[in-house]
Amino acid sequence: MFRRGLPLIIAVFFGVVTLLSLLFSIPEISSLILEWASFLAAVALLLGVINLFSVHTQRMAGNRPVGGQNLYSAVLVISMLVVFGLGLTDLLGITENGTGQVFNWVQAPLEAALASLLAFFLLFSGIRLLQRQRTVYSILFLVTAVLILLSNALIFSPLLPQSASLILQQLRDFVQNVIVTSGMRGILLGVALGAITLSIRLLLGLERPYNK
Amino acid sequence: MTVIAPLAIIVIVALAILLWGRRLALREGPALRPLAGYTALRGQVGRAIESASKLHISLGRASLTGSANPTSVAALAVLDRLAAEGCANDSPPITTVGDGTLLPLAENDLRYAAEAAKSPVGIPPGTARFIASRNDPFAYAAGVASVIQQQKMLGNVMVGHYGQELAIVTEAAGRNQIQQIIGSDDPLALAVAAPVTDNLMIGEEMLAAPAYMQGKPDQIASLQIQDILRILLSLTILGLAVYRFVAG
Numbered sequence: 001m002f003r004r005g006l007p008l009i010i011a012v013f014f015g016v017v018t019l020l021s022l023l024f025s026i027p028e029i030s031s032l033i034l035e036w037a038s039f040l041a042a043v044a045l046l047l048g049v050i051n052l053f054s055v056h057t058q059r060m061a062g063n064r065p066v067g068g069q070n071l072y073s074a075v076l077v078i079s080m081l082v083v084f085g086l087g088l089t090d091l092l093g094i095t096e097n098g099t100g101q102v103f104n105w106v107q108a109p110l111e112a113a114l115a116s117l118l119a120f121f122l123l124f125s126g127i128r129l130l131q132r133q134r135t136v137y138s139i140l141f142l143v144t145a146v147l148i149l150l151s152n153a154l155i156f157s158p159l160l161p162q163s164a165s166l167i168l169q170q171l172r173d174f175v176q177n178v179i180v181t182s183g184m185r186g187i188l189l190g191v192a193l194g195a196i197t198l199s200i201r202l203l204l205g206l207e208r209p210y211n212k
Numbered sequence: 213m214t215v216i217a218p219l220a221i222i223v224i225v226a227l228a229i230l231l232w233g234r235r236l237a238l239r240e241g242p243a244l245r246p247l248a249g250y251t252a253l254r255g256q257v258g259r260a261i262e263s264a265s266k267l268h269i270s271l272g273r274a275s276l277t278g279s280a281n282p283t284s285v286a287a288l289a290v291l292d293r294l295a296a297e298g299c300a301n302d303s304p305p306i307t308t309v310g311d312g313t314l315l316p317l318a319e320n321d322l323r324y325a326a327e328a329a330k331s332p333v334g335i336p337p338g339t340a341r342f343i344a345s346r347n348d349p350f351a352y353a354a355g356v357a358s359v360i361q362q363q364k365m366l367g368n369v370m371v372g373h374y375g376q377e378l379a380i381v382t383e384a385a386g387r388n389q390i391q392q393i394i395g396s397d398d399p400l401a402l403a404v405a406a407p408v409t410d411n412l413m414i415g416e417e418m419l420a421a422p423a424y425m426q427g428k429p430d431q432i433a434s435l436q437i438q439d440i441l442r443i444l445l446s447l448t449i450l451g452l453a454v455y456r457f458v459a460g
Contacts, residue, residue, distance in 0.1 A: 019222075023215050037277040045312035048342030055338040072358060111350040114380060118404075121379040125407040128386060141407060184399040187415040191397045192421030193441050195282040197434045200226050202285065206233070206430040207422060209288040209317060212324040 008205050013202045228437050233430035241432045242458045249413035252393050257297035260366040263268040266306050268365050269294055270356055272372015273310025273346040283397050284314055286421035289374040293425045295325035302333050308359055310352040315342045353377035357384035369393045374401040382408040417446045
């Protein structure tokens with residue numbers, strides 16, 4: 001009873017206090033609680049990093065042949081250790097902005113490369129959808145995707161006559177501003193309503209994901 | 213006035229959920245309309261065991277301390293169910309998280325499910341995995357994609373907060389011909405997921421996960437209140453649009 005009741009009381013108490021302090025603009029209380037939450041989140045991140053490290057070191061130490069999974073795990077573990085080492089040397093003043101350099105020269109370009117692949121992934125998904133099921137919606141999806149991609153590319157092209165470019169621009173604006181925006185707003189309104197009712201259930205203690 | 217209005221809405225909705233939930237507890241509640249995502253979830257664990265493969269569930273990258281935390285609560289409800297079914301058959305789902313705050317909860321869920329099922333094998337190390345922090349969506353997506361590719365998976369369940377980086381994971385799952393069940397609150401992620409699977413949980417459908425997974429009277433009451441609020445909101449928007457049109 002105590003084991004299950006105490007977390008519930010703490011969660012509901014802090015939830016209600018945070019809500020009231022935010023509503024009645026008492027930053028002293030809301031900032032304090034949010035600072036505690038941020039600290040806990042930072043500790044949780046540390047736990048996450050330890051988990052990542054342990055999963056991959058165990059995989060490296062496994063009896064599987066070298067290559068594939070083990071190699072990826074080894075790269076990950078070595079990268080973690082190198083960045084950790086750079087963080088230490090930055091702290092001691094031996095290197096200057098070493099971790100920043102790694103992020104700027106390794107992680108940022110890799111993430112940018114992945115991001116640039118998204119359009120192709122989406123287009124391939126559309127083609128795969130058309131192979132899987134030839135419905136009106138799948139055709140509509142692919143036609144719209146191609147149309148938007150082409151219009152973005154061709155609008156500023158000198159090869160296209162100005163009148164055609166204007167029509168393409170109007171078509172793209174209509175699809176984006178009317179059809180896409182209205183659909184997105186519909187989804188977001190639904191999400192907001194769902195989030196409100198779920199949050200209220202959490203505040204009332206009816207939903208207890210923390211209480212097992 | 214600015215404080216009273218939201219407070220009044222919260223109190224009214226809270227009271228409505230409590231009262232309606234109590235009423236539903238006394239009599240049989242309404243049946244929930246079937247949603248493709250939840251229908252597809254049924255039997256996933258069984259099929260995974262039959263085919264000697266694993267099930268992967270990703271809880272997204274919404275921090276419990278952030279504004280998108282309801283999505284993580286919904287994702288945990290899905291994990292509860294899959295973990296209970298999986299642990300009963302000594303096959304807990306591989307669980308990946310994209311935020312540190314979700315890891316202890318995921319591990320707790322899995323451990324509780326294993327204890328409840330009196331599983332002799334328990335939870336093998338590495339069943340719950342932290343992939344990357346929420347600030348690195350592409351690193352997270354690449355990590356999840358590699359988890360999917362490296363193990364024999366039957367199904368890929370992704371419920372939580374994702375953005376357009378979801379395309380990397382769906383592409384990897386699609387290439388391995390893995391059945392996908394995807395739920396997100398982000399329209400961009402949903403746009404990416406729509407072409408690859410019919411088993412979608414769109415926005416609020418995903419947030420209804422606790423009701424669909426556990427079906428408690430309070431949760432069903434909350435869904436009904438949500439429906440009423442949606443109708444009121446739609447009528448308000450429509451009314452305002454008509455008023456603006458008429459008023460010129």
